[in-house]
Amino acid sequence: MILENYMLAGKIASAVRENARKKNHIGRTLFEICESIENEITLLGGRPAFPVNVSLNEIAAHYTAEPQDRIQVKDGDVLKIDLGVHIDGYIADTAVTVSYNSKYDQLVNVTELTLYEAIKIAKVNTKSNEIGKTIENTIIHNGLKPIQNLSGHSLEQYTVHAGKSIPNIKTLGSSFSLVNNQAYAIEPFVTTRDGLGIVYEGKIKNIFSLISRKPTKDKDLDNFITYLWDQYKTLPFAMRWLVKAYDESILHDMIGYLIKKKNIRSYPILVEGNNKIVSQAEHTFFIMNDSSYIITK
Ligand code: MN
Numbered sequence: 001m002i003l004e005n006y007m008l009a010g011k012i013a014s015a016v017r018e019n020a021r022k023k024n025h026i027g028r029t030l031f032e033i034c035e036s037i038e039n040e041i042t043l044l045g046g047r048p049a050f051p052v053n054v055s056l057n058e059i060a061a062h063y064t065a066e067p068q069d070r071i072q073v074k075d076g077d078v079l080k081i082d083l084g085v086h087i088d089g090y091i092a093d094t095a096v097t098v099s100y101n102s103k104y105d106q107l108v109n110v111t112e113l114t115l116y117e118a119i120k121i122a123k124v125n126t127k128s129n130e131i132g133k134t135i136e137n138t139i140i141h142n143g144l145k146p147i148q149n150l151s152g153h154s155l156e157q158y159t160v161h162a163g164k165s166i167p168n169i170k171t172l173g174s175s176f177s178l179v180n181n182q183a184y185a186i187e188p189f190v191t192t193r194d195g196l197g198i199v200y201e202g203k204i205k206n207i208f209s210l211i212s213r214k215p216t217k218d219k220d221l222d223n224f225i226t227y228l229w230d231q232y233k234t235l236p237f238a239m240r241w242l243v244k245a246y247d248e249s250i251l252h253d254m255i256g257y258l259i260k261k262k263n264i265r266s267y268p269i270l271v272e273g274n275n276k277i278v279s280q281a282e283h284t285f286f287i288m289n290d291s292s293y294i295i296t297k
């Protein structure tokens, strides 16, 4: 049952990712891209596991369109599209980078190659630091640089980042082995040689998730928490998704307050330390009976 859910989520996620890869996004707004991808997920029978991330150029991750986002993809941009599909909370997490600047085609190709090399060795009992070593070596051999503070991760039902991190670099010290009945995502992030290879948090925060349902003594806020729990459980959500049910200025106030009260957390955008271009590729796999199923293949 769990494997079936993962396989279906993965099938939908790959179909949507491949359509996004083929499409010419130049001139489209980030809003249009996010909404059309999320609609496609729903039409195919899945639910978005998190707001589609559409991170441009030096933004590595965690940008999703605002409710009236007018930012357009331009010729010369490098766009990372990271999407998640869930079936009953079982998540397929996958990403693709599209380059509209031939200067960065090699960056994108090396990122795909790196993911392929890492997935190839990801089996039951593989050590996480072996995967990190393979990722870093492949990137360095091609004259590029890994982002060292972004990583792959384990996934659980209704939890995208479930505690175990799969590094994108060689690490010393603690390591874990991949186990049966567990889903993992591998996601190398690569920048150019003159990049810092580290991302920092930017000011923009447009992705959130519920971290506690503790009551607030305010009926409206408690109802809002119940609404978020019913809709998304512990999965991330965007302001864009809530403006259909709530007034935008009220939403800003409620979310701001609930962040202070630690009922909600936010995910700031992550930006390359030297503002260099970043590329990403990602697959999710599930290990069962000593076999590894790449669900987003
Ligand atoms: Mn992802």
Ligand code: MN
Pocket (backbone or CB within 6 Å): 093, 152, 153, 185, 187, 282
């Ligand atoms: Mn991921």
